[in-house]
Amino acid sequence: MTEQQQRDLRHDEVESGTQSVLATPRVDVTDERQNSLWSDAWGSLKRNVLFWIGAVLTLLFTLMAIVPQVFARGVDPRACDLANSKALPSADHWFGYDVQGCDYLANVVYGARNSLIIGFFAVLVILVLGVLAGAIAGYFGGVTDGVLSRIADIFYALPLILGALVLLRVGPSTDIPIINSQGPGAVALALALFGWMTAMRLVRSQVIAVKSSDYVAAARAMGGSNSRILIRHILPNAVAPVLVYTTITIGVLIAAEATLTFLGVGLQRPAISWGLQIATGQDSIRSTPHLVLFPSIILTLTVMAFIMMGDALRDALDPRQRS
Amino acid sequence: MGRYVARRLLLTIPVLLGASFLIFAMVYALPGDPIRALAGDRPVSPAVVEVLTERFHLDDPLWVQYWEYLKNLLSGDLGTDFRGRPVLDTIQRTLPVTVKLTIVAIFFEIVIGISAGVLAGIRRNSYFDNLVLVSTTVIVSIPILVLAFLAQLVFGLNLGWFPIAGTREGLYSYVLPGLVLASGSLAYVARLTRTSIAENMRADYVRTAKAKGLPNRTVIVRHTLRNSLIPVVTFIGADIGALLGGAIVTETVFNLPGIGREVYDAVRAQEGAVVVGIVTLMVFFFIFFNLIVDVLYAVLDPRIRYD
Amino acid sequence: MTRPDISSYAEPVVAPGAPILSVDDLFVEFRTRENVVNAVNGISYTVSAGETLAILGESGSGKSVSAQAIMGILDTPPAQIPHGEIWFEGRNLLTLPAEEQRKVRGPGISMIFQDALSSLNPVYSVGFQIGEMFREHRGLSRKEAKKQAVELMDRVRIPAAAQRVNDYPHQFSGGMRQRVMIAMAISLDPRVLIADEPTTALDVTVQAQVMDLLKDLQRETGMGLVLITHDLGVVNEVADNVAVMYAGRIVERGTVDDVFTNPAHPYTEGLMNSVPQVEVKGGRLQPITGQPPNLARIPSGCPFHPRCPRRRLGAEAAPGRDCADDVPPLRLVVPGREAACHYSEEVLGV
Numbered sequence: 001m002t003e004q005q006q007r008d009l010r011h012d013e014v015e016s017g018t019q020s021v022l023a024t025p026r027v028d029v030t031d032e033r034q035n036s037l038w039s040d041a042w043g044s045l046k047r048n049v050l051f052w053i054g055a056v057l058t059l060l061f062t063l064m065a066i067v068p069q070v071f072a073r074g075v076d077p078r079a080c081d082l083a084n085s086k087a088l089p090s091a092d093h094w095f096g097y098d099v100q101g102c103d104y105l106a107n108v109v110y111g112a113r114n115s116l117i118i119g120f121f122a123v124l125v126i127l128v129l130g131v132l133a134g135a136i137a138g139y140f141g142g143v144t145d146g147v148l149s150r151i152a153d154i155f156y157a158l159p160l161i162l163g164a165l166v167l168l169r170v171g172p173s174t175d176i177p178i179i180n181s182q183g184p185g186a187v188a189l190a191l192a193l194f195g196w197m198t199a200m201r202l203v204r205s206q207v208i209a210v211k212s213s214d215y216v217a218a219a220r221a222m223g224g225s226n227s228r229i230l231i232r233h234i235l236p237n238a239v240a241p242v243l244v245y246t247t248i249t250i251g252v253l254i255a256a257e258a259t260l261t262f263l264g265v266g267l268q269r270p271a272i273s274w275g276l277q278i279a280t281g282q283d284s285i286r287s288t289p290h291l292v293l294f295p296s297i298i299l300t301l302t303v304m305a306f307i308m309m310g311d312a313l314r315d316a317l318d319p320r321q322r323s
Numbered sequence: 324m325g326r327y328v329a330r331r332l333l334l335t336i337p338v339l340l341g342a343s344f345l346i347f348a349m350v351y352a353l354p355g356d357p358i359r360a361l362a363g364d365r366p367v368s369p370a371v372v373e374v375l376t377e378r379f380h381l382d383d384p385l386w387v388q389y390w391e392y393l394k395n396l397l398s399g400d401l402g403t404d405f406r407g408r409p410v411l412d413t414i415q416r417t418l419p420v421t422v423k424l425t426i427v428a429i430f431f432e433i434v435i436g437i438s439a440g441v442l443a444g445i446r447r448n449s450y451f452d453n454l455v456l457v458s459t460t461v462i463v464s465i466p467i468l469v470l471a472f473l474a475q476l477v478f479g480l481n482l483g484w485f486p487i488a489g490t491r492e493g494l495y496s497y498v499l500p501g502l503v504l505a506s507g508s509l510a511y512v513a514r515l516t517r518t519s520i521a522e523n524m525r526a527d528y529v530r531t532a533k534a535k536g537l538p539n540r541t542v543i544v545r546h547t548l549r550n551s552l553i554p555v556v557t558f559i560g561a562d563i564g565a566l567l568g569g570a571i572v573t574e575t576v577f578n579l580p581g582i583g584r585e586v587y588d589a590v591r592a593q594e595g596a597v598v599v600g601i602v603t604l605m606v607f608f609f610i611f612f613n614l615i616v617d618v619l620y621a622v623l624d625p626r627i628r629y630d
Numbered sequence: 631m632t633r634p635d636i637s638s639y640a641e642p643v644v645a646p647g648a649p650i651l652s653v654d655d656l657f658v659e660f661r662t663r664e665n666v667v668n669a670v671n672g673i674s675y676t677v678s679a680g681e682t683l684a685i686l687g688e689s690g691s692g693k694s695v696s697a698q699a700i701m702g703i704l705d706t707p708p709a710q711i712p713h714g715e716i717w718f719e720g721r722n723l724l725t726l727p728a729e730e731q732r733k734v735r736g737p738g739i740s741m742i743f744q745d746a747l748s749s750l751n752p753v754y755s756v757g758f759q760i761g762e763m764f765r766e767h768r769g770l771s772r773k774e775a776k777k778q779a780v781e782l783m784d785r786v787r788i789p790a791a792a793q794r795v796n797d798y799p800h801q802f803s804g805g806m807r808q809r810v811m812i813a814m815a816i817s818l819d820p821r822v823l824i825a826d827e828p829t830t831a832l833d834v835t836v837q838a839q840v841m842d843l844l845k846d847l848q849r850e851t852g853m854g855l856v857l858i859t860h861d862l863g864v865v866n867e868v869a870d871n872v873a874v875m876y877a878g879r880i881v882e883r884g885t886v887d888d889v890f891t892n893p894a895h896p897y898t899e900g901l902m903n904s905v906p907q908v909e910v911k912g913g914r915l916q917p918i919t920g921q922p923p924n925l926a927r928i929p930s931g932c933p934f935h936p937r938c939p940r941r942r943l944g945a946e947a948a949p950g951r952d953c954a955d956d957v958p959p960l961r962l963v964v965p966g967r968e969a970a971c972h973y974s975e976e977v978l979g980v
Binding site for chain 1: 337338339350353354356357359460463466468469472567569590595598605606610
């Protein structure tokens with residue numbers, strides 16, 4: 001590995017938030033060492049309080065997205081009566097009512113569905129794009145790598161919110177399906193389009209690090225084909241940092257979706273989304289802060305769930321923490 | 324060093340071109356109606372359609388459009404809104420606010436983030452260290468959107484320590500929004516610095532520095548700090564993009580008349596040209612800032628200069 | 631062992647003077663969450679002016695840790711020094727306040743390490759790092775310190791020193807980097823230089839050059855040189871006396887010639903036998919069986935007994951000299967030779 005490649009590796013790891021700094025990544029490629037990596041990690045994870053908090057919350061909100069009826073206590077979020085408009089929380093209605101007199105608890109609960117769907121779907125697309133591009137760029141190097149990396153650089157120049165903002169703003173005027181729908185698909189695709197680069201760099205650096213290892217040289221000497229080497233020997237090594245990245249990114253993207261929706265380019269009424277709820281609530285924040293507070297708290301807890309889990313995973317999988 | 328700077332400058336040009344093309348493509352090159360893209364739901368009369376088609380060369384081949392677009396960009400013509408006001412004027416009017424906000428945010432990010440990180444890194448596993456760890460995880464998880472409202476409610480409305488909106492109190496008006504904007508980045512910088520310092524303190528060259536009989540403070544400040552800041556500088560550069568996106572939300576919530584709030588208003592008012600114009604400016608600034616960060620990186624780490 | 635012949639260094643040119651550094655019954659342990667690692671278990675040695683003392687041992691024998699304890703650069707948690715004294719210039723370093731200890735490091739005792747690339751700070755020029763010694767300990771200005779740095783780089787035979795003083799460590803080759811480290815270490819004319827595996831990471835020819843340099847410098851200054859290594863060849867060619875360490879203890883001590891030709895401890899014997907001899911063709915190498923002990927669980931009695939071909943246990947052992955039960959003290963076996971073995975006389979063949 002040249003100095004430049006090493007520097008890029010460190011650079012990428014810092015940016016993807018998976019490792020920091022100066023040590024050259026030492027790669028454990030053999031199967032036994034991989035197994036011990038995961039069992040060690042689990043041992044370390046089990047002891048981490050923040051991991052459990054994150055995991056429980058993640059489970060909680062995933063369930064909330066799948067079966068919102070349960071959490072909403074059977075109340076229909078769209079059963080609204082203007083007479084109750086903006087009513088404050090009470091014993092029966094823990095979150096009070098929103099502007100149109102709909103039960104707010106139900107609305108906040110149902111909001112989880114859109115957010116999690118968008119988060120998971122966007123990350124899925126990012127993984128497909130990023131892993132593919134990164135693996136190809138890293139493995140084949142040369143011009144392929146040059147082109148792909150320059151493309152990534154260009155996309156990097158457009159920060160996530162800004163790029164997605166423009167795309168979603170012009171989306172409805174295009175003829176492209178999904179993008180013009182102003183629905184969760186559009187938001188997810190927009191986020192993925194401006195968020196795939198970090199995954200690509202991450203995978204690329206892992207591939208480069210392993211590609212030049214003795215282990216792979218041996219595999220190739222024994223006649224392994226390119227794709228076989230890539231799939232069986234190189235990619236499994238990338239799983240750990242990519243897993244950490246994925247978990248954290250789901251949280252980041254859920255926050256991004258709420259932000260974009262709040263700004264007016266994400267989901268539109270009458271969809272149920274935390275971003276919309278906050279946007280509507282902001283007008284009366286002095287008199288009825290609960291309209292902003294409740295979706296905000298639930299949103300924050302959801303984001304926190306994924307980020308805590310991701311953090312805990314990162315600590316558990318960090319080879320330097322293990323003595 | 325000079326060669327390194329020249330090379331970075333040269334590399335910046337294709338990125339600038341590519342980024343501007345990307346924005347251009349999103350508005351004008353995707354299948355669909357670019358006029359709709361600019362006007363949104365606003366009803367557009369045929370006369371206006373004609374004017375716009377002419378101005379943006381919408382009947383010409385794509386590369387002509389892009390060429391004209393680029394020419395306009397470089398000469399500062401970012402188009403006008405639907406009331407005929409040049410986007411550039413709007414920007415000039417509102418940019419200073421955003422600049423001040425961003426500077427305040429970066430200031431907090433660097434000063435608080437690095438200080439907390441250094442102190443935590445030196446005393447690993449101490450009470451302070453664990454405090455920093457937990458609090459940064461929590462802060463990073465709170466979306467700026469939420470934090471803005473929370474801060475406004477608690478520190479502005481309830482406690483009255485800060486103005487809740489506007490810029491009437493001069494620089495002081497920027498303190499709370501600046502802190503909010505910087506919060507996530509600050510937390511991350513603290514974490515990164517902490518880890519970096521903790522690792523560097525175990526480095527061989529720190530051992531050598533001690534073996535040379537250097538005072539402890541010199542060992543930390545001279546031999547650990549600079550090395551540790553290298554990845555932090557890298558991060559701060561990449562993070563400016565997030566700061567710019569966050570500025571939109573922060574200015575909106577705190578009602579600061581900057582370009583971020585202009586974007587928000589433009590989205591609501593279906594002023595496509597304004598949105599695109601401001602975002603383009605932000606992107607160019609981001610690229611430029613990253614160039615500076617790269618140079619700074621080379622100043623900190625001599626190994627980079629001789630690639 | 632094919633190396634350039636520098637056997638002229640077998641005889642110290644300056645007759646050894648009074649002892650300048652004296653380690654007395656030093657213990658160092660590391661307390662981790664799970665256990666206590668006994669890295670150094672009661673070692674004592676002396677270094678005199680102009681003397682080259684080699685501390686020979688495998689990795690994990692405690693040789694580096696003892697050196698770092700002398701320098702006072704161990705991280706004290708998790709390391710602890712529960713017992714021992716280190717005498718230098720009439721003072722026990724371990725009882726000195728931290729600030730006083732610091733002043734001894736560099737001007738009094740200095741140290742060089744194995745990997746010069748990672749041991750030098752990559753972001754500062756070599757001139758800056760060498761000059762640091764003068765700026766910190768002697769109060770020189772930047773310009774004066776740089777001048778001194780150039781002189782030192784000349785002295786350690788780095789070509790074009792005046793031009794290279796502003797270069798960075800990564801711009802030098804391995805051997806040159808090690809010379810930079812040596813320059814830093816000798817800059818203030820220390821009484822003792824501790825070299826921790828200085829040549830292990832270098833090519834053979836470069837090794838010889840670096841060892842040449844160290845010996846020359848020693849002759850010029852009369853400093854004591856403590857050479858920590860696992861390389862028998864280097865010890866043989868450069869050192870006057872050798873202390874063999876195992877499991878944190880010194881198990882044999884004497885002049886290099888004596889110990890190498892006629893070991894008094896089964897471990898040393900094993901080391902000598904495991905090295906291929908040019909004159910002896912054919913036959914098999916005889917490595918020492920087994921593994922070095924886990925310093926958290928040092929075997930009872932003589933720590934070498936599990937691997938020792940000469941051990942006497944139970945009925946075979948003389949009373950009080952059961953290799954598994956009784957710890958053999960480091961004792962004078964013949965004049966000028968100490969060994970920690972119950973049956974050294976047998977090993978020696980006296």
